[in-house]
Amino acid sequence: MFENRAIGLALVLPAAIFAAALFLLPVGILLAEAFQTENGWSVSAYGEFFASPRNQTVFFRTLRLGALVAGVSAVVGYAAAFAIVSLPPTSRGRMFGLVTLPLMISPVARTYAWLVILGRTGFINKFLVDLGIIDTPLRILFTETAVFIGLLQLFLPLMIISLVSAMENMPRDAVPAARILGANWFQVFWRVILPLTREGLVIGGTLVFTGSMTAYITPAILGGSKVLMLETLLYQRVTVANDFVAASVIAMILIVMSFSANLLLKRLATARKSRK
Amino acid sequence: MMKTLILAGASTLALSAAALAADKTLTISVYSFSQDAFQELVYKPFEEICGCKIVVETGNSVERMAKIEANKDAPVIDMAVLSTHDALGAARKGLLQPVDVAALSNYDKLYDIAKDPLGDNMGVGYTFYATSIAYRSDKVTVDSWADLLSPELAGNVALPDVTTNQGPPALYMIGKAMGETDTSLAAPIEAVGEKADDIVTFYVRSSQLAQLMQQEEIWAAPVGRFAWGRFKDNGFPMAWATPKEGQTGGMNVMVMTANNGNEELALQFMDYWLSTEVQTALANALIDSPANAEVTVSDEVAANLTYGAGTVAQLDLLSAETILDNRDSWLEQWNTKVVK
Numbered sequence: 001m002f003e004n005r006a007i008g009l010a011l012v013l014p015a016a017i018f019a020a021a022l023f024l025l026p027v028g029i030l031l032a033e034a035f036q037t038e039n040g041w042s043v044s045a046y047g048e049f050f051a052s053p054r055n056q057t058v059f060f061r062t063l064r065l066g067a068l069v070a071g072v073s074a075v076v077g078y079a080a081a082f083a084i085v086s087l088p089p090t091s092r093g094r095m096f097g098l099v100t101l102p103l104m105i106s107p108v109a110r111t112y113a114w115l116v117i118l119g120r121t122g123f124i125n126k127f128l129v130d131l132g133i134i135d136t137p138l139r140i141l142f143t144e145t146a147v148f149i150g151l152l153q154l155f156l157p158l159m160i161i162s163l164v165s166a167m168e169n170m171p172r173d174a175v176p177a178a179r180i181l182g183a184n185w186f187q188v189f190w191r192v193i194l195p196l197t198r199e200g201l202v203i204g205g206t207l208v209f210t211g212s213m214t215a216y217i218t219p220a221i222l223g224g225s226k227v228l229m230l231e232t233l234l235y236q237r238v239t240v241a242n243d244f245v246a247a248s249v250i251a252m253i254l255i256v257m258s259f260s261a262n263l264l265l266k267r268l269a270t271a272r273k274s275r276k
Numbered sequence: 277m278m279k280t281l282i283l284a285g286a287s288t289l290a291l292s293a294a295a296l297a298a299d300k301t302l303t304i305s306v307y308s309f310s311q312d313a314f315q316e317l318v319y320k321p322f323e324e325i326c327g328c329k330i331v332v333e334t335g336n337s338v339e340r341m342a343k344i345e346a347n348k349d350a351p352v353i354d355m356a357v358l359s360t361h362d363a364l365g366a367a368r369k370g371l372l373q374p375v376d377v378a379a380l381s382n383y384d385k386l387y388d389i390a391k392d393p394l395g396d397n398m399g400v401g402y403t404f405y406a407t408s409i410a411y412r413s414d415k416v417t418v419d420s421w422a423d424l425l426s427p428e429l430a431g432n433v434a435l436p437d438v439t440t441n442q443g444p445p446a447l448y449m450i451g452k453a454m455g456e457t458d459t460s461l462a463a464p465i466e467a468v469g470e471k472a473d474d475i476v477t478f479y480v481r482s483s484q485l486a487q488l489m490q491q492e493e494i495w496a497a498p499v500g501r502f503a504w505g506r507f508k509d510n511g512f513p514m515a516w517a518t519p520k521e522g523q524t525g526g527m528n529v530m531v532m533t534a535n536n537g538n539e540e541l542a543l544q545f546m547d548y549w550l551s552t553e554v555q556t557a558l559a560n561a562l563i564d565s566p567a568n569a570e571v572t573v574s575d576e577v578a579a580n581l582t583y584g585a586g587t588v589a590q591l592d593l594l595s596a597e598t599i600l601d602n603r604d605s606w607l608e609q610w611n612t613k614v615v616k
Contacts, residue, residue, distance in 0.1 A: 054611050119491045139431070141493065142477040224477040225437045225615055239338045240439040241607055 031255075034248035049249045055233070059253070062213055062230040065144065066261075069151045070209040073159040074201060081163035082193070099160050107154060111221045114150050115141065118222070146222040147229070151212045158211065159204035166200025167193070198269040205265045210258040230254055300328035302541045305344065305356035307528075308334035310563045317557045322548050328541060337362050344371050344533060351533045355542040357402065359441055360393050360596035361603070363529045367398040368600075373534045375400050379543045382550040382568060387588050390527065390567040394596055399529030402549060403564035406582040406591055407445050408523040410489070410507045411496035413515040418496055421446075421519050422453035425467060430474035432495040434488055437478040438465075438610040444603075445524035445594050446498040452521045452592070459598045461606055469613035478615075482506065489514075500526065501582045505562055508580070525582065525591045527567075559583070 034045050049055050084095045102110060117123045118140040125137035140146050170193070178192045194201070219229040228236070234250040237243045306314070311334060319330045333340065333353065341362060344353050348371060358366065366372050374397040377383045383391070383400070390401030411418045416428055424433055436442035444461065451457065451464035468475070476494050479485045482503035488494045490510050499507070507514050530546050532539065548554060555568040565582040566573075573583060582588070 052611075054615065115487070116491065119493055121492045139476075225439075225480065226472070226475075226477060228615060236439060239336070241604060242338075 030244075030248055031252050032248075033244055034252050036245075045245050045249050049246060049253075054228075058228045058230060058233050061144065061227070063257070065148055065151065065229065066209045066213040066257075068148060069155060069212040070159075070205050072152060073156045073208050074205060076156060077159035077163050077204060078189075078193075080160050081167050084160070084164050085167045096161075096164065099157050099164075102153070103157050107215075107217050108221075110154065111150055111218050114146070114153070114222055118146055118149065141222065142224045142226050144223070144227055147219050147227055150218040150222045151215060154215065154218055155208040155211045158207045162200040162204030162207065163197060164200075166197035170196045202262070202265040202269050206258075206262040209261045213257060214254055300326070300541065301331055302326075302328055302538060302545055303331040303333065303352055303354050304545070305333045305335075305340045305353045307357065308336075310561075313558075313561050313563055317561060317563075318549055318554055321554075322545055325548065326541065326544060330545075341366060345369065348534075351536040353533050354536045354538040355546060356531050356533065357528055358399075358531060360399065360401075360527050360529055361599035363399040363531050364394050364596040364600050366531065367394060367396075371534055372398055372531050373539075374398055375530070375532050375546065376539070376543060380547045380550060382547055382552070385552065385568045385570045386550065387567055387569050387585065389588065389593075393527055393529060399531045400546065400550070401527045401529050401567045402555075403558075403567055404525055404527040404582055404588065404591070405501045405565055406523045406525040406587065407442050407498060407500050408519060409496055409517040410499045410504065411515055411517060412489075412512055414513045415495045418515075418517040419519055420453050421449040421498075421521050423519075424450060424496065424498070425471045425474070429496055430471070431476065433474070434476050434479050434485060434494045434497040435468065436498055437480050438606050438614075440480055441526050442482075442498055442500055443478075444599055444606060445526065447606075448594055449498075449519070449521055449524050449592070453519070459594070459602060461602070462609065465606070465609045465613050472614050486510070501565070501580075505580060522590055522592045525593055527593065528564075 035041050035043065037044055050059070080099070084092055084099070087095060119125070120137040120139070120141075124140070125134075128134045129137060140149075174192050174196060175188055178188045183191065213229075214231055215229075216231040216235065219227065219232050220235070223229065223232070225232070225236075230250050230253065234247050234254075237247040237250065311332065315332075319332065323330055333343070335343075337358060340353075340356065341358070344351070344356060344366060347353070363372070377391075377397050377400065380400070386401065390404070393399060393401050409418045409421070409424065415432070416423070418424075418429075423429060424435065436446050438444065438447065447461050447464040447468070448457075448459070450467065451461060454463055454467065456463040476488070479488070479497070482499055483506070485494075485497050485499060486503065486506035489497070489507060489512070492512075501516075504516060530549065532542055532546075536542065550568055552568055552570045555564075555566040555571045556573065558564045559566045559571055559573050559581055560577055562577065562580050569585060571583075573581070578584065582591075
C-alpha cells in the first residue's frame with residue numbers, strides 16, 4: 001500500500017510499542033510467575049493446582065458450563081439467525097437491533113435483573129407456584145443452573161450476530177435449490193447451511209465459549225462462592241490468599257483453553273470441508 | 277525501552293512530589309465508603325485548620341495494601357486506616373512505624389481496647405463494630421449462634437464467606453455455641469460444611485446481603501453493625517440478635533507508614549479524627565461508631581451504632597494475630613469442607 005515500506009512500518013511502530021510495553025510485557029511477566037519456583041523454572045505449580053480436588057471441580061465446571069453455553073447458544077442461534085435473515089430488510093434491521101440491544105446494557109445490570117427474576121419470590125417461581133406446578137419455590141439462585149441462564153443470556157447475542165452475518169453471505173438460492181432437489185430440512189441444514197456458515201459458527205463459538213469461561217460478574221453474582229468458576233477462584237486467590245502463583249496458573253489455563261477452543265472449532269470446520 | 281519509560285515515569289512523579297511538598301500535603305489511604313461524608317466532616321475542616329491539602333486514596337484493603345508495599349522505599353501514603361489484621365500484616369512486613377501516641381492529645385479519651393490493639397503502638401483504633409445476627413422476627417427467633425444451623429433456618433440463612441471480615445468471627449461464635457473455642461475453627465467449619473446445602477449462599481458484601489433479605493431469599497444472617505441501617509427499614513419486621521454466647525465484631529485502626537517524612541502532619545490529622553468533636557460528628561452521621569469514650573449521642577443514634585463502654589466490653593473479638601496467623605489455614609479448610 002505504501003510506496004516505501006519504511007513509512008508503513010513507522011506508522012505501525014507507536015501502536016506496536018504501546019501494545020508490547022504496556023500489554024504483552026506485563027502479561028508475560030505475570031504468566032512467567034506461574035513457572036517460577038525457588039529452584040528455577042518448573043511446571044510444578046500446575047501439578048499442585050490440579051492435585052486439589054476442589055480445583056479440579058472448578059476446572060471441569062468451567063469447561064462444562066462454557067461448552068454447554070456455547071452448544072445451546074449455537075442451536076438457539078441458528079434458529080434465530082435463520083428467522084432473521086428470512087425477514088424483509090426493514091424488519092430484519094429491527095430484529096437485529098433487538099438482538100444487539102442487550103449488549104448495550106451493562107452486564108452488572110443484566111445480571112442483577114436475573115437475581116430478581118430467579119429469586120424465591122421472583123417471576124419464575126411465582127409463575128410456577130401460581131400454576132400449581134410446584135408447591136414450594138425452587139432454589140435456582142446460587143446454583144449452576146442460575147450461572148448457565150445468566151451466561152446464555154449474556155453471550156447468545158454474539159452467536160446470533162456471527163451467524164446472521166455468515167448467513168447473509170450465503171448465496172440466496174442455496175436453500176431453495178436444495179429443497180427443489182428434494183433435500184429435507186435436516187439435510188438442508190447439515191449439507192448446505194452448516195458448511196456455508198461454519199466460519200460464523202467458529203467465530204461465534206469461540207466468542208461464546210471464551211466469554212463464558214472468563215466471565216466474572218455473572219458467576220460471582222448468580223453463583224457466588226458455592227459455585228466457584230476459574231475466574232471467581234482467580235479473584236479469590238489474588239484478593240484473599242495473596243497467592244499470585246495460583247492466580248497466574250489459572251490465567252494461563254484460561255488463555256490456553258481459549259486458544260484451544262478456537263483451534264478445535266477451526267479444525268472441525270475444515271475437517272468437514274475437506275471431506276466433501 | 278522499559279528503562280526509559282520507568283525513568284520518565286519516575287522523574288514525573290519526583291517532579292510532582294516536589295511541587296506538592298511545597299504546599300504541605302497529607303496523603304491518606306482509606307476505605308471507599310461514605311467518602312462524601314468524610315470529606316464534609318473530617319477532611320475539609322482539617323484542611324482549614326492545618327492550611328494543608330489532603331489527598332485521598334481509596335480502594336479495597338488488598339489494593340491499598342499492595343500500593344503501600346509497592347512504594348515501600350519512597351512512601352506515597354502517609355497514614356492509612358485498615359482492619360486490625362491487615363494493619364498487623366503491614367507492620368510485620370516493616371511497612372509501618374509506631375504511632376507517637378504521646379503526641380495525640382485525644383489518646384487518653386479512647387476506650388482501652390482501642391489504645392494499642394496491635395502492640396508497640398503500631399495502630400490506634402478509631403472505630404469498631406459489633407457483629408451479630410440480623411433476622412426476620414416474624415419468621416424465627418434467634419438467641420444463639422447455633423440457631424444459624426438449626427432446622428428452622430435450613431434453606432433460609434446466608435453466612436459470610438470465610439474471606440470476609442465477618443466470616444472468621446462468625447465461625448468462631450458458631451464454634452463457641454458448640455462448646456469449641458479453638459481458633460483453628462476446625463469444628464465450626466466442619467459443621468458448616470455438613471450443612472452447606474442448607475445455606476443459601478456465602479456472601480462477600482453486606483450490600484448483597486441486604487438485597488437477599490429484601491427479596492426474602494433469607495431470614496437470617498450474621499452481619500456487622502455498620503450495615504444494620506440497610507436492614508432495619510426494609511419493610512419487614514427485623515431484629516438484631518443478642519445471642520447467649522455474646523456478640524463478636526471487629527475494629528479498624530489508623531496506622532503510620534514507615535519513613536514517610538510527613539509524620540508531624542499525619543499525627544495532627546490522626547489526633548483531629550480521634551477528637552470528641554469529629555468522632556461525635558461521624559457517629560451522628562451513623563458512619564463510624566466512636567472509639568472516643570467521651571462521645572455522647574442520642575439514644576436513637578446509639579441504637580444504630582456499637583456505642584457505650586458496656587457494649588464495647590462485651591464484644592468477643594478475634595485478635596489480629598489470630599486472624600493473620602490462621603487466615604490461610606481457614607481458607608484451605610473452608611475450600612475442602614465447605615465449597616468443595
